[in-house]
Amino acid sequence: MMRKVVLIVLLLVLAGAGTAFWAQDGRLPGWLGGPTEQTVPVTVGAIRQIVIAIGRVEPVTEVTVANKIPGRIKAVLVKEGDRVKIGQPIIHFDDAELAAQVRVAQARIVTAQAEVKRAARGLDAARARWVEAKSGARPQEIEQARAELDQSRQRWENLELERKRFRKLVDDGLIAKSQYDAAETEAGIWKAKVRVSEAALNLLLAGPKPETIEAAWTRVQEAEAELGRAETQVAQARAELAHARAMLASTVVDATVNGKVTRKLVEPGEAVDVSMPLMVLGDVAKVIVKAEVDETDVGKLALGQAADVTADAYPGRVFPGKIIEIGQSVGKRKVKPEDPAKIQDMKVLEMKIEVTEGGAGLKLGMTVDVKILTSFKDRVVVIPTILVPRGAEEATVRVAGPNGSEPRPIRIGLRDDQHVEVTAGLKAGERVVSSGRPR
Numbered sequence: 001m002m003r004k005v006v007l008i009v010l011l012l013v014l015a016g017a018g019t020a021f022w023a024q025d026g027r028l029p030g031w032l033g034g035p036t037e038q039t040v041p042v043t044v045g046a047i048r049q050i051v052i053a054i055g056r057v058e059p060v061t062e063v064t065v066a067n068k069i070p071g072r073i074k075a076v077l078v079k080e081g082d083r084v085k086i087g088q089p090i091i092h093f094d095d096a097e098l099a100a101q102v103r104v105a106q107a108r109i110v111t112a113q114a115e116v117k118r119a120a121r122g123l124d125a126a127r128a129r130w131v132e133a134k135s136g137a138r139p140q141e142i143e144q145a146r147a148e149l150d151q152s153r154q155r156w157e158n159l160e161l162e163r164k165r166f167r168k169l170v171d172d173g174l175i176a177k178s179q180y181d182a183a184e185t186e187a188g189i190w191k192a193k194v195r196v197s198e199a200a201l202n203l204l205l206a207g208p209k210p211e212t213i214e215a216a217w218t219r220v221q222e223a224e225a226e227l228g229r230a231e232t233q234v235a236q237a238r239a240e241l242a243h244a245r246a247m248l249a250s251t252v253v254d255a256t257v258n259g260k261v262t263r264k265l266v267e268p269g270e271a272v273d274v275s276m277p278l279m280v281l282g283d284v285a286k287v288i289v290k291a292e293v294d295e296t297d298v299g300k301l302a303l304g305q306a307a308d309v310t311a312d313a314y315p316g317r318v319f320p321g322k323i324i325e326i327g328q329s330v331g332k333r334k335v336k337p338e339d340p341a342k343i344q345d346m347k348v349l350e351m352k353i354e355v356t357e358g359g360a361g362l363k364l365g366m367t368v369d370v371k372i373l374t375s376f377k378d379r380v381v382v383i384p385t386i387l388v389p390r391g392a393e394e395a396t397v398r399v400a401g402p403n404g405s406e407p408r409p410i411r412i413g414l415r416d417d418q419h420v421e422v423t424a425g426l427k428a429g430e431r432v433v434s435s436g437r438p439r
Contacts, residue, residue, distance in 0.1 A: 039400045039431035045382045047414040047421050049375040051300055054335050055291030055309075055353070057366045059282030063257055067093070067278055068250045072271045080264050084255035084281060091266070091278055093251035102248055105241035112234040119230040123223035130216035133208050142201070149197035156190035163187045259283040262364055287359030289321065291370045292348040295330045300374040302326075307353045307372045311362065319362065323372065325352040335367060375414055382419040383432055388412055398433040399426070405433045 071093040078090045166180040263280040266272060289309055293301065303326065309319040330347040353370060355362065362368070388395040393412055398405040410425030426432070 037400075037405065037433050037435075040384055040387070040434050042381060042383055042422070042426045042428055042430045042432060044379055044428045045419060046378040047376065047380060047382065047416050047419060048373065049300065049414055049416050051293055051297045051372040051374050053291040053293045053351075053370040053372065055289040055368055055370050056335050057355075057362045057364055057368060058288055058290050059259060059262070059284050059364060060286040060288050060354075061257060061259070061283035062262065063281050064277045065090070065253060065256060065279045065281060066275045067091075067253060067272060068274065069093070069247060070271075070273050071251065073266055073268050073278075074251075075268055076264065076266065078261050078264075078279075080261050082261045083259070084261060085258050086255055088255045089252050090255050090261075091253040093253075095248055095251040098244065098248040098251060101244040102241065105237060105244045108237040109234065109241060112230065112237045116227065116230040116234055119223065119227035123220070123227050126216070126220045126223040130213070130220045133216040134213045135208075145197065145201040149194065149201050152190060152193040152197045156187065156194050159183070159187035159190050253278060255281060257281050257283045258285065260364075282364060284360075284364075287355045287362055288324070289353040289355060289368055289370060290335075291351055291353055292333055292335055293351060293372075295347045295349060297374075298330070298349050301349075301351065301372070302374070305372055305374055307370055309353065309355060309362075309368050309370055311366055311368045313363075313366065314361070317358075319355050319358050319368075321353040321355045323351055324354045327351055377414055377421060380413070381422045381426055381428055383422055383426065384434070385415055385418060385420050387432055387434060388420055397426075400431040400433055 073091060074094045075092040076090070077092065078084060084090060163180070163183045163186075166175065166183040169175040170177055170180045259282050261279060262282040265280070266276075266278050272278070291307075301323065303323055305323045307321045307323060309321050310317070311319075327350040330349045333346070333348050334350075353372075383397075387397055388410075394409065395412060396407050396409050399408045408425055411423045413421035413423040415421065
């Protein structure tokens with residue numbers, strides 16, 4: 001009998017200790033008649049909302065250099081990884097044929113310029129003849145013609161008197177008939193000269209003929225046209241020279257950005273066609289990461305948000321950055337995730353992150369992981385995320401009290417993977433009943 005009493009007392013002591021233990025842990029055993037519940041404390045902590053993404057390291061600007069002319073590559077002056085500046089020669093094409101075309105064009109200019117000089121002299125002569133033709137005789141020429149006419153008339157009149165005198169002498173038989181004939185011939189010659197002088201003077205007084213002036217003007221127009229053709233040939237020759245020089249200059253391909261050679265696509269000796277890609281240059285003044293964020297996280301992103309970039313090639317190293325551009329449309333993934341749990345065909349949004357420190361250490365094309373801190377609050381009231389529905393702004397929880405648990409509405413603020421912020425309805429130190437699943 002005594003043994004039974006001792007055993008009962010021992011069982012009661014153990015039961016009391018167990019009850020105290022479970023009560024301290026927030027749970028009451030069902031075999032004591034209480035409901036099976038567990039509680040979690042309401043604490044003060046920090047909310048760190050982080051978006052995970054994967055991306056690829058790229059230059060801020062990348063350009064593909066192509067050629068303007070077909071030809072054979074003579075020399076490639078840079079290699080992958082070399083830094084280049086705008087205007088720096090990076091590729092030379094074979095230029096022998098184009099250099100010869102430049103020399104031919106220069107010779108054509110010299111020939112065309114000589115033709116212009118000849119045509120200009122011809123125009124000057126034609127204009128002089130036209131001016132002379134339309135202006136008529138000069139006063140000096142008219143006076144000279146009058147003087148010649150007067151002289152011829154005076155001479156003819158004197159000879160005519162001599163002829164008449166010889167006629168009388170012949171009739172009187174004082175001289176031979178031959179002497180008269182000579183005097184008559186001489187008088188006839190000067191009479192003809194008088195008529196010629198009169199005609200010459202009248203011609204000078206009448207002025208130039210219209211057809212003479214017109215013919216002289218036609219020769220001027222022809223000379224002007226010839227000069228114009230010669231000048232056109234000079235212009236054409238100069239244009240050919242400019243084109244030949246431009247083509248010759250195209251045999252030297254220059255860098256178009258300040259940056260680095262990221263890919264070299266050709267080698268010396270290769271024959272390439274027009275617009276064939278030759279080299280890829282990247283502006284590495286800034287290193288950026290093009291990251292892809294799941295469409296479900298798009299609403300959390302904002303320009304200027306801080307980001308941490310990590311790469312498997314640099315274990316334990318973090319490259320800080322910030323969001324500088326957010327895409328405007330979602331699409332398929334371009335960067336394949338290594339995590340097989342990631343849904344491959346989930347739509348993503350591309351954004352650009354500028355690496356603000358240590359970007360030179362990252363290699364272009366490298367795949368990296370990105371963590372974006374979208375929001376942060378410290379010293380706020382928090383409870384586990386499992387206690388509230390996903391995405392809810394308000395919820396009702398059961399709060400443990402001395403007389404059991406009671407329902408209480410709460411307002412929810414920020415949340416991260418483990419905790420949610422309670423902006424109203426709870427205070428630190430209280431305990432919330434958890435059923436192991438969100439209510």
